[in-house]
Amino acid sequence: MLGDRPASERGQLLVITALVLAVVLVGLALVLNSAIYTENLSTRQSTDSVGVTTAIGTGEAEIERAIHHVNRHNNSSNPKVNRAFDDAIRDLNNDTNDEYAKRGTSYRFQVTDRTNGTHLKHTNSSKSFVSGGSNSGQGDWLLAGSVPHLRDYRMTVQPRYLYTGSDLTIDILMNNAFRVNMTGEDQSGSEVTWEVYVYENDTGDVVVVGANETELLSEDTIEDLTTFEDGCRAVTSSDDEDVTLDFTNGTVSGQSCSGLAFQDHFEGPISIRYENADDNETLAESRSGGTYELAIGTTDYEDQHFHNATEDQSPYATHIIYSARVESHYARADITHSRTMRLYPGIETYVG
Template sequence: MAHLSRPEGDRSRAQLFLIGGLVLAVVFLGLALVLNSAIYTENIATRGEASVENSNALGTVGEVRRGVDGAIGTANRLHDDHPSQEDSIETTVGEMDGSGGDFAARRGVFFEVEVDGHEHGTRFFQENDGNFTAPNGSSSDWTVAEDVSVREFRMEVERNALGDILVDPLNVTIDDGTTAETVEIGTDGSDIVVELSGETCEATASRTSIDFTAGTVDGRHCPALDPLGDLDNDDVTVDFENGDDAEGTYSLLFDEEDRDDISPDYDSDDVDDDSDTDAEDVIYSTTVTMEYRTTTVEYETELEVAPNALDA
């Protein structure tokens, strides 16, 4: 059975270190491929096509963004406090800067990337299968978070525990203060149905994963969820309705550090060891500055990286 909690134990931790190393290796390879083309693009640029090298700089931006994205994910999984998470990210970015800078210099390119800052956040989750009521089962209609930015909002549901999509679905509402979108999740008797504004996606499995921020159902694009990406992710409120008509797990990250300010229905003092709901520290986003220079192009940009954000 799949759970959304951070893996524990020496074996899981070793696996995460390995994954983190592989992510970094892939990023270094991507940077190498982009930076290695500098000689070719500079030769073209000297013939009046500098836009080609500009594209090369933008390609480097994409690789840096991907690297920081992976660094944040690895830090949040390996460490459980903000200082350790920050140190992990800054170490990875430092390695990107050192290795990438050395490689670029040998090809006549100046490359530099450094961390400007981090935004602390919280992951709120239910790690074991249960219904979607408020912590300790106090209410089936409740506010999961209010006035926050959201990323990595995922859910897994059991078909046999869902209500009828036409009668009593689980309703997940995301409201940005101007527009409120309600995703209905239920069953038509045989399939799991995910519906938003009359558009639907179906899943035939007995257990289905829904990624609200990526807009997927069981890893496949769900067009019905596309309107969620148009919401303003600065100050959104997330509500569950009919939480007792569903069972499974969920996890979402917020840019709020104070756990008791996340929701009026969540009080850390009320969540005991027997509760299925919990919260943990995460880095919500990291901002870096990247500089890329050749004899014909000077490019500098600031990147705020928040992996899998609602409006990404």
Template sequence: MADVRHRDRGGDAADDTNWWREDARRADPRRGGRDRRDRGQLILVTGLAIAVMLVALVLLLNTVIYTQNLATRGAEVEDDAAVSFRQEAIAGVGEVVDAENRAEYDTRAKVEANVTEGVERYDGLASRYRAERSTIADVNESSLAYTDGRILRQTNASRNFTSAGESSSWTLVEDAGAGGGPGVRGFALTVARENLSDAKSSAFTVTADGSSDDWEARIYDDGGAITVAVKNGSESNADPVCSVTKSEATVDLTSGTVGGVRCPALVWAKGVAAPYDVTFDNAADATGTYGVTVNTSAAGTDVQTANFAGPGATSSPRWAPAVYAAQFEIHFETPNVEFHTTVRSAPGEPR
């Protein structure tokens, strides 16, 4: 049967003629392709926009993290600089103290006045150096406080280590450390190997003699090597701990070095409680120089001045007033860090 369509005779002629165009538009495959391309382009543009936003977000986060890390590292660097200044100030003031002690003034007032002037000069140099780096770094000279001491020295390298009265066994200090702490610092001897005993039993000996135990350091020539043997506290014998093959060497008893090399077994007065006497034995069996600074702030500590030449003398051995330790305030400041503390300088003091 045939499909018969009846048109509405009363309709608009234009409507009658346009219906097939609408159907044709829907059926046109080229028109549908353009729509799909438009949608694809829209998706692509949207994806690119999202990608750009994500990249920008990542860059922003990285910038924040970098800035935060940089700020943290900057604070750490400035903290390190404050600690470094503290160490430099302790060492710098210590060098001033020792230099003025070695000048051997005849009164305590003179040595303290010269130490103060030296610290002022040091502070001026250190402050200017730091100021050039936008940093305030200051040693407060008005806060300086000194611990009384005496320096005992022998500077005649051709002389043996006997007392001023040429006694081979003698006492340098009685009751060192009576006020607490080790009581001595910077105890170093430079010896010539050729004049040392070649037997440990008869070796030149430095002793820290306590109330019940003693500590010994024996220095002798062991087959061409300057050798140090140590007895700690209640031990029965002195055993060799370090040696150096040189014609001359410095044995630093309080810093624990032999010939400038660390000697871990050389620990001043190990096993002996303060106070103790400091003595030399077999002093005729060693030749060279030495120096030690004694803390005399405690009433019980007594340097045996009769065994030394006095202040102003040029003969060896001799004693002179000294500064044992200096205490002072330091201040360090940058735009981000402020550091203020009190420190103490006693160079060569055993720990």
């Protein structure tokens, strides 16, 4: 028994026991500190990642705003808009570098590629959607062919400008109502055309009918089309009420309309054409009128059909930076991050 041992042995046992306890306590402290450090490091890395992503996202948003600014204020020629964009990116890069350098951080971005494009607009709401430029007044005309990218395509119409009909047959619709044609190749390489018709029915509503041309020709009446839905009909209270057709979001007056969902039917560039935009000798009223705008990712538009913006006439064309590919690099002592993004203002309607 411990009480029967000499005092020297009992002292040694107490010392050994104390040492063992000390080692255990030190071990527990190391384990606990390690766990706390690991948790702090994990939290810090997570916070840092969010911070880096936020920083780069903020820079990319600034670049998109720069594209929008030069497209609006420096759009009279392709060289001018490109010079203005280069100047804006240089100034933005310098300001960003200086700001982050004060925090001991390196943040820079580089435009590695860009797509020049064209903004096509019709702003005279009292004029029908006929062609302008040197070939003015055409009711059937091509806006642009071989369009690889399209964004922010919107149109407003008023009932008083549209062809009015009831119990329409397909033939009457095709021969009289204003329409937008998108033509290109489908996934099999066959040429297809998506047709969007806009007219006023006998109750004063604006109706949109959109379908593949083959499907359209296979039906006898408009109501037989599977793409014709209530969402493609806008109830109006007067002939002067604006109705918005949003080809980008596929809506009519904010309601989903499958007749505008042309995107999935094509693979590659498309052409955009207007038909029946003008009056003819058998109609007592116009067939189109209002406003429209679209940005295309090409400079190869039909310029003979558009005025210059300085002529203050519709329709007109301006030169834009459609999109830019940007590499962003962020680095500091404990973290680095890079990414490449294709940037543009607005919402893309179609990518071929």
